[in-house]
C-alpha cells in the first residue's frame with residue numbers, strides 16, 4: 001500500500017518535548033469533555049478500548065510467506081463507535097480490515113473506542129491514543145488506519161502520539177481506487193479526487209513541519225503555528241501547481257465524458273434497452289455479468305476490483321437485445337470526492353431502464369448494504385428506475401438470511417453467480433421488466449433489405465416470421481424509428 005500523499009518521515013521527526021506538551025494539553029481538555037458528555041455512555045465501555053476479535057490477517061501458514069512479502073504495511077485499525085450496536089461497530093471495523101487488506105496491508109489488530117463523537121484533536125481520546133501507542137509497539141505496526149475521515153489536525157496530533165503514520169478511511173479508499181483504475185478516464189477521476197483530498201492537508205503538513213522546527217528550536221509550545229518561512233512559500237507553490245493540474249484534469253475528464261455520452265446517446269437512439277448492475281463492493285456484480293453474458297470481466301475477492309464500467313451486449317431468452325453494464329461497487333461513507341468524481345460512471349445507473357441490485361446474501365447483514373447502495377442510487381437521481389434485487393452467493397448464504405431478505409424485498413430473487421442457480425429465472429425477469437417497443441406492425445420486407453430483418457431481430461421483438469415469394473413477412477414490435485424504416489422499405493399490411 002502506498003500512501004504517497006503522506007510524508008513518511010513526519011512522525012519520526014516529531015520533537016519529543018513538543019509532543020509531550022501537546023499531550024498534556026489534550027489530557028486537560030479531554031477531562032473537561034468527559035464531564036460534559038459522560039452521562040449517556042457507560043463508564044466501563046468508555047474506559048476500555050474494545051478489541052475486535054478475528055481481524056488479524058497475520059500469517060497462519062508458512063506457505064503464505066511469499067504472498068505476504070508483497071505487503072509492505074503492518075497496520076492497526078482504530079474506530080470510534082458513536083451510534084448503533086456493538087455488532088454494527090464490529091462490522092464497520094471488519095469492513096475497514098477488508099479495505100486495508102485490499103490495499104495490500106496486513107492487519108495486526110483492531111480496537112474500538114466508544115465515544116459520543118470523535119475527539120476533535122486526536123480522533124480517539126488522548127489517553128486511548130497512548131494505549132494505542134502501546135498496541136502499536138506491541139504488534140510492531142507501522143501504520144494506524146482510522147475508520148473515518150480525519151481532519152488534517154487530527155491526523156497530525158494522533159501521529160504525534162502514536163509515532164507512526166496515521167491514515168484515514170478516505171485515504172485508504174483513494175489508494176485502492178488509484179491501484180485499481182485502468183482506463184484513462186478512471187485514472188483521471190481518481191487523480192482528481194486524490195488532489196482534492198490532498199489540497200487542504202498540504203497546509204496541515206506545512207504547519208506540522210514548521211511547528212516541529214519551531215518546537216525544536218524555541219522551546220515548548222505554540223511558537224511555530226504562524227511561522228511564515230520558506231516552507232510556507234513552498235506550500236503555496238505546491239498548492240498552485242495542484243490547482244492547475246486539477247483544472248487540467250477536469251477539462252480532460254469533461255472531454256472524455258462527452259465521448260461516453262455520445263456512445264450512450266447512440267444506444268438510446270437505437271433504443272437498445274439498458275440494464276445496470278449495481279451493488280455493494282464485492283457483492284458479485286462482475287461475476288453476475290460474466291454468468292449472464294460470458295464476458296471475461298475481472299472477478300476478485302477484493303473490494304473495488306471493478307473501477308471502470310464495462311458494457312456488454314446481452315440477449316433475453318426471447319431474443320431481445322439489451323446492454324448490461326457493470327458498475328463501480330458502492331461502500332458506506334464513500335468519500336465525498338469520489339462520489340463526485342464517479343458521478344459520471346454512476347450516471348450509467350441513472351440512465352438505465354432497469355437496475356439489477358446485487359447484494360451479497362452471505363454477508364451477515366445484507367440489509368445494511370442494500371440501504372447504503374439505495375442512498376447512492378437516490379443521490380444520482382436513479383430512484384425511479386425499476387429495480388430487481390438479486391441476492392447473490394445463495395450457495396454460501398445462511399438460508400434464514402435469504403428467507404428474511406426474500407420476505408422483506410418485493411422484487412427479489414436468490415441466485416448464485418458461482419453455481420449458476422437462479423440464472424434462468426433472472427433472465428426471464430429481465431425479459432419481463434425491460435421496456436417493450438411501442439409499435440406493433442406487420443410488414444413484407446423484400447429480400448434485398450435483409451439487414452432490416454436483422455435489425456428487427458436485434459432491436460425489436462419478432463412475433464411471427466414467414467418467408468414468402470416476395471420477401472420476409474414479419475409481425476413484430478419495434479421502436480418508432482425502426483418502424484419508419486420498415487414502412488419506407490417494405491409494404492405494411494394490417495395486423496391480423
Ligand SMILES: Nc1nc2c(ncn2[C@@H]2O[C@H](COP(=O)(O)OP(=O)(O)OP(=O)(O)O)[C@@H](O)[C@H]2O)c(=O)[nH]1
Pocket residue numbers: 279280281282283284285286287288298299300301302303304305306307328329330392393394395396415416417418419
Ligand atoms: N460463494 C460465492 N461467491 C461468489 C459468488 N459470486 C461471486 N462470488 C465471489 O465474490 C467475490 C467478489 O466477486 P466480484 O464479481 O468481483 O464482485 P464485484 O461486486 O464485482 O466486486 P467489486 O468490483 O470489487 O465491487 C469473488 O471472490 C467471487 O468469486 C457466488 O455466487 N457464490
Ligand SMILES: [Mg+2]
Pocket residue numbers: 285286287298299305306326
Ligand atoms: Mg466487479
